[in-house]
Amino acid sequence: MSPIRPRNVLRIGPVQVATYYDGRGRERHTAACTAPRCGFSADYDSRPAAELAARTHRCAVR
Numbered sequence: 001m002s003p004i005r006p007r008n009v010l011r012i013g014p015v016q017v018a019t020y021y022d023g024r025g026r027e028r029h030t031a032a033c034t035a036p037r038c039g040f041s042a043d044y045d046s047r048p049a050a051e052l053a054a055r056t057h058r059c060a061v062r
């Protein structure tokens, strides 16, 4: 299991956006696609950037 405790988990289409603190106490925002064969996952410095990435994600798996 990961030691990361995500919060504010939001689902936009197939993409899940979550906010968590990294090991140094900094806030990080991640967008990760839940489609089995997509594999899209990225970290962002700001929540709006992560949500924008989720909204604009064009999933390869349809």
Ligand SMILES: [Zn+2]
Residues within 6 Å of the ligand: 014, 033, 034, 035, 038, 039, 040, 057, 058, 059, 060, 061
């Ligand atoms: Zn995808």
